[in-house]
Amino acid sequence: MNYRLFNTEEPDPIERRLRWVVFLVGLVFFFLLLKLFFLQIIKGAHYRKLARKRSFRVFYLSAPRGNIYDRRGILLAGNLPSFALAVDPKVIRGTQGDEVLKRLADLLGESFPALKQRYLLARREAGTNQVILAFDLDRDTVAKIEARRYFLPGVDILVEPTRYYPFGQETFHLVGYVSRINAEELKRLGPQGFTAEDFLGRAGLEAQFDRRLRGHKGRRLVEVDASGRIRRVVAEEAPVMGESLVLTVDIFLQRLAHQLLEGQAGAIVVMDPRDGRLLALASHPGVDPVYFVKGFSAKEWEKVRRDVKHPLLNKALSAYPPGSTFKVVTAMAALEKKVVTPATTIYCKGYYRLGRRIFRCWRSWGHGEVNLVKALEVSCDVYFYRVGEEVGIDYLSQMARACGLGRITGLGFPGEKAGLVPDRAWKRRVFHEPWQKGETLNVAIGQGALKVTPLQLAKLLSAVVNGGVLYRPWCVIQLLNPYGEIVAEFNPHQEGKLPVHQRTLFYVKQGLVAAVNGKEGTGRAARMEDVTVGGKTGTAQVVGMKKRIHSKKLPYLKRDHAWFMAFAPAEKPEIVVVVFVEHGGHGGSAAAPLAGQFLRAYFKGEHPS
Amino acid sequence: MRLGRTSLKIDPWLVFLVGALLVCGALNQASATMGGLLFKKQLIWFGLGLFLMGILALTDYQRLLTPRLIFAAYVVLLLVLLLLDLKHTRWLRVGGIGIQPSEFAKLVLVLVFALILGRRDQDRLDLRTFVVLTAFAIFPIALVAAGDLDQGGMLFLIYLSFLFLAGVPRRWVLVVILVMVLIGGLLGPKIWALLKPYQRARVEAFLNPEAFRLSRGYQILQALIAVGSGGLTGFGFKEGLSSRLNYLPEKHTDLAFAVWAEEWGFVGASLVILLFAALIYRLLRLAMEVREPLGRAVLSGVALMLFWEVFINIGGILHLLPVASVPLPFLSYGGSSVLVNLVAIGLALSISRRRYSFR
Numbered sequence: 001m002n003y004r005l006f007n008t009e010e011p012d013p014i015e016r017r018l019r020w021v022v023f024l025v026g027l028v029f030f031f032l033l034l035k036l037f038f039l040q041i042i043k044g045a046h047y048r049k050l051a052r053k054r055s056f057r058v059f060y061l062s063a064p065r066g067n068i069y070d071r072r073g074i075l076l077a078g079n080l081p082s083f084a085l086a087v088d089p090k091v092i093r094g095t096q097g098d099e100v101l102k103r104l105a106d107l108l109g110e111s112f113p114a115l116k117q118r119y120l121l122a123r124r125e126a127g128t129n130q131v132i133l134a135f136d137l138d139r140d141t142v143a144k145i146e147a148r149r150y151f152l153p154g155v156d157i158l159v160e161p162t163r164y165y166p167f168g169q170e171t172f173h174l175v176g177y178v179s180r181i182n183a184e185e186l187k188r189l190g191p192q193g194f195t196a197e198d199f200l201g202r203a204g205l206e207a208q209f210d211r212r213l214r215g216h217k218g219r220r221l222v223e224v225d226a227s228g229r230i231r232r233v234v235a236e237e238a239p240v241m242g243e244s245l246v247l248t249v250d251i252f253l254q255r256l257a258h259q260l261l262e263g264q265a266g267a268i269v270v271m272d273p274r275d276g277r278l279l280a281l282a283s284h285p286g287v288d289p290v291y292f293v294k295g296f297s298a299k300e301w302e303k304v305r306r307d308v309k310h311p312l313l314n315k316a317l318s319a320y321p322p323g324s325t326f327k328v329v330t331a332m333a334a335l336e337k338k339v340v341t342p343a344t345t346i347y348c349k350g351y352y353r354l355g356r357r358i359f360r361c362w363r364s365w366g367h368g369e370v371n372l373v374k375a376l377e378v379s380c381d382v383y384f385y386r387v388g389e390e391v392g393i394d395y396l397s398q399m400a401r402a403c404g405l406g407r408i409t410g411l412g413f414p415g416e417k418a419g420l421v422p423d424r425a426w427k428r429r430v431f432h433e434p435w436q437k438g439e440t441l442n443v444a445i446g447q448g449a450l451k452v453t454p455l456q457l458a459k460l461l462s463a464v465v466n467g468g469v470l471y472r473p474w475c476v477i478q479l480l481n482p483y484g485e486i487v488a489e490f491n492p493h494q495e496g497k498l499p500v501h502q503r504t505l506f507y508v509k510q511g512l513v514a515a516v517n518g519k520e521g522t523g524r525a526a527r528m529e530d531v532t533v534g535g536k537t538g539t540a541q542v543v544g545m546k547k548r549i550h551s552k553k554l555p556y557l558k559r560d561h562a563w564f565m566a567f568a569p570a571e572k573p574e575i576v577v578v579v580f581v582e583h584g585g586h587g588g589s590a591a592a593p594l595a596g597q598f599l600r601a602y603f604k605g606e607h608p609s
Numbered sequence: 610m611r612l613g614r615t616s617l618k619i620d621p622w623l624v625f626l627v628g629a630l631l632v633c634g635a636l637n638q639a640s641a642t643m644g645g646l647l648f649k650k651q652l653i654w655f656g657l658g659l660f661l662m663g664i665l666a667l668t669d670y671q672r673l674l675t676p677r678l679i680f681a682a683y684v685v686l687l688l689v690l691l692l693l694d695l696k697h698t699r700w701l702r703v704g705g706i707g708i709q710p711s712e713f714a715k716l717v718l719v720l721v722f723a724l725i726l727g728r729r730d731q732d733r734l735d736l737r738t739f740v741v742l743t744a745f746a747i748f749p750i751a752l753v754a755a756g757d758l759d760q761g762g763m764l765f766l767i768y769l770s771f772l773f774l775a776g777v778p779r780r781w782v783l784v785v786i787l788v789m790v791l792i793g794g795l796l797g798p799k800i801w802a803l804l805k806p807y808q809r810a811r812v813e814a815f816l817n818p819e820a821f822r823l824s825r826g827y828q829i830l831q832a833l834i835a836v837g838s839g840g841l842t843g844f845g846f847k848e849g850l851s852s853r854l855n856y857l858p859e860k861h862t863d864l865a866f867a868v869w870a871e872e873w874g875f876v877g878a879s880l881v882i883l884l885f886a887a888l889i890y891r892l893l894r895l896a897m898e899v900r901e902p903l904g905r906a907v908l909s910g911v912a913l914m915l916f917w918e919v920f921i922n923i924g925g926i927l928h929l930l931p932v933a934s935v936p937l938p939f940l941s942y943g944g945s946s947v948l949v950n951l952v953a954i955g956l957a958l959s960i961s962r963r964r965y966s967f968r
Binding site for chain 1: 732733770773774776833834835836837838839840841850851853854855856870874875878879882883885886889890893894896897905909912913916920923924927928929
């Protein structure tokens with residue numbers, strides 16, 4: 001019998017302690033609730049962010065680059081699907097990561113240490129993005145990996161569009177190439193959404209139109225579980241293919257140009273003089289762009305780098321002394337400054353004396369009496385020494401600039417050279433010396449410091465034969481969206497007019513026609529039977545020499561550059577061809593035949609296979 | 610002598626609170642185990658536990674909780690624990706069902722302590738009672754702790770609770786705390802060196818989970834992310850990001866509350882905490898009302914046992930305490946835990962029915 005029952009006012013000791021317990025328990029629960037509130041309400045956003053960071057991954061989906069078509073719609077650059085092996089660096093780490101890498105090494109037939117080293121190197125560049133371990137997997141390997149997906153957490157097969165160029169090196173300098181972004185560029189372009197797997201356009205049109213060609217990357221948001229396996233795609237934004245280019249270039253002419261230059265180094269620029277569009281822009285030799293896409297081996301790269309023919313250099317856009325082709329400019333200057341009339345004759349006795357210096361004609365026994373047309377036909381140096389001296393460097397350089405020389409043509413390719421038109425100011429700036437009269441004579445025949453690009457000559461000759469309009473060279477006529485609709489069209493752009501009278505152009509053209517068709521013409525090798533061709537040879541000295549030695553006897557790098565620029569038909573010109581053969585020797589024998597072959601093929605509608 | 614039949618009524622509060630917690634537990638297991646086999650097993654355990662609870666609630670606890678029966682249970686428990694320790698396992702396998710005797714040890718110890726406490730007259734803890742309590746406590750605690758330190762710790766906490774209920778003089782408490790502080794200060798490094806690596810890791814991980822995020826701190830960090838990312842209303846049933854993607858280890862047992870907090874947010878998590886608080890409060894309240902010493906001691910013991918389980922588990926998940934591997938009553942998966950807790954509630958119900966009755 002418990003007597004305490006009747007003594008309820010006074011709590012017994014146990015009840016007192018139980019009250020303490022209630023108090024303490026209440027206090028503990030209060031703290032639990034407080035901490036819960038702190039974690040979920042105050043720090044909720046923070047932890048939610050952590051949770052998302054941990055469980056979501058964003059994968060970028062490469063957008064296919066836009067295609068590049070020639071004027072007939074023949075594909076010059078396109079995409080092929082290829083399989084790449086990607087791993088997630090957040091999962092591939094520690095011993096578990098090593099296990100996965102070991103399995104991958106087995107599947108790929110590589111040694112584990114090699115693969116691991118490659119992985120570690122690639123991871124440094126990729127940061128938190130996916131690390132690509134292998135490109136261009138064959139279908140067997142892909143199948144093997146896909147079948148073992150469960151045992152390879154953090155491993156993914158990407159289907160990537162890979163650039164391919166059906167015409168290989170023949171479109172190398174025109175279309176350019178793409179290659180993978182490097183670490184430095186990635187640092188710079190990373191904030192714009194570039195990743196280590198991206199390609200950048202490096203040269204030619206690929207570089208010039210990189211932004212239009214690139215398209216927009218897609219994004220895929222996935223949930224990744226604790227062992228690194230993708231559980232679910234949360235959201236996906238499809239990639240948008242880049243815009244495609246339609247060129248004015250004719251791939252048949254482009255290939256023809258390359259085939260003509262086979263075995264030599266040089267460039268052929270083919271332009272429609274009526275609006276400045278390019279029909280071919282060839283620089284030989286090139287490199288098959290696929291090497292840039294897939295990567296060079298050290299040996300291949302060394303070979304390309306050491307080649308004296310400089311396959312990486314776009315010679316159509318590089319500057320060289322123009323040789324006698326420049327006489328066209330001198331002739332126009334002479335007529336415009338009224339130094340001579342077309343009928344004025346000058347006697348060439350094989351050399352020209354200026355003070356105590358002797359300037360030789362290329363023909364040591366002289367040309368006799370020559371007028372302007374004859375001088376262009378036989379490419380008489382003495383005639384142009386004489387008129388050059390009278391025109392003076394100021395007017396001559398002014399005329400050269402008005403012809404588009406000494407500045408880039410506006411084609412828009414990266415790396416195009418401006419060339420050089422020397423004058424008094426240039427001499428003073430660079431050499432701190434006054435201009436010598438003798439230098440004017442050298443410039444008048446296209447030697448000395450003068451430098452032009454094959455493309456500039458094509459632009460200049462086009463202007464001469466089309467009535468004096470300088471067109472900016474262009475080669476892209478349309479941009480197409482992925483559905484094939486035209487999003488932009490390009491039109492010819494008149495940069496200006498040559499500051500010459502039509503009469504001047506008439507006589508110059510006559511001289512050019514004579515140079516190909518005249519009995520003593522230097523460019524007879526470019527003659528055609530049914531079409532009248534006009535043109536001008538050029539032989540640019542690479543090394544100054546006292547006596548003229550036949551180029552064939554010189555070492556390759558000291559041989560002259562051979563030039564020939566041609567237009568046809570003379571009555572109504574529709575094509576301008578500039579042939580430049582680096583260290584090719586004499587313009588008339590090394591370059592003119594190529595132009596002739598080209599024009600014959602062009603007018604016969606002959607196409608190389 | 611009996612005072613009115615109305616007092617034999619089942620306490621509705623206890624039934625309601627336990628029912629609500631069981632509903633939460635079932636929902637949580639449905640999510641944490643993806644509604645698989647374990648979920649079905651857990652439901653069977655719930656059913657069995659409720660059945661036992663009902664029977665116990667209708668039984669007269671004074672006839673059931675005889676000294677003979679309690680001591681028999683105690684002896685059987687000691688034998689089983691000894692056997693398991695010798696076999697180096699925590700599980701007793703009976704016909705394909707794994708039983709965790711360390712769970713049962715809690716209840717048995719509560720009953721033993723209650724029996725001792727109920728049989729003496731002193732208000733304060735005398736030396737004899739202290740010795741008897743300690744003597745009964747030391748074997749099961751040592752045997753359990755040998756295999757499972759966390760559960761051993763739970764038993765020790767229950768032992769301390771009963772010392773408190775028995776009325777430890779304040780001076781003793783002060784002396785013990787002082788001695789502990791002294792020992793800790795002087796021998797701390799040595800004790801630290803004696804700890805097993807996993808025990809050290811647990812403390813280190815508690816102090817700085819970010820630094821060990823991939824190894825020791827992984828569990829606590831993932832638990833914090835899961836709880837914190839729940840926010841106010843949570844991700845929703847079966848939608849928890851950490852739970853669904855397996856970032857939470859032990860999500861159906863030790864970290865079950867993290868799953869709950871992630872999916873139901875602050876609203877759901879605080880509801881469960883309040884339900885537990887209410888349940889424990891109700892048990893303590895009943896203990897105050899009950900005048901019969903054994904019943905009162907059993908009720909207090911059950912309340913404190915639940916309290917320690919809830920506090921150690923949730924406190925660990927909320928990063929107030931180092932993580933210990935103990936189940937959360939009703940929410941964690943585990944047949945033994947469910948049975949023990951429901952049996953304890955059954956006893957509490959039985960006691961509460963007779964709180965105004967006398968022998």
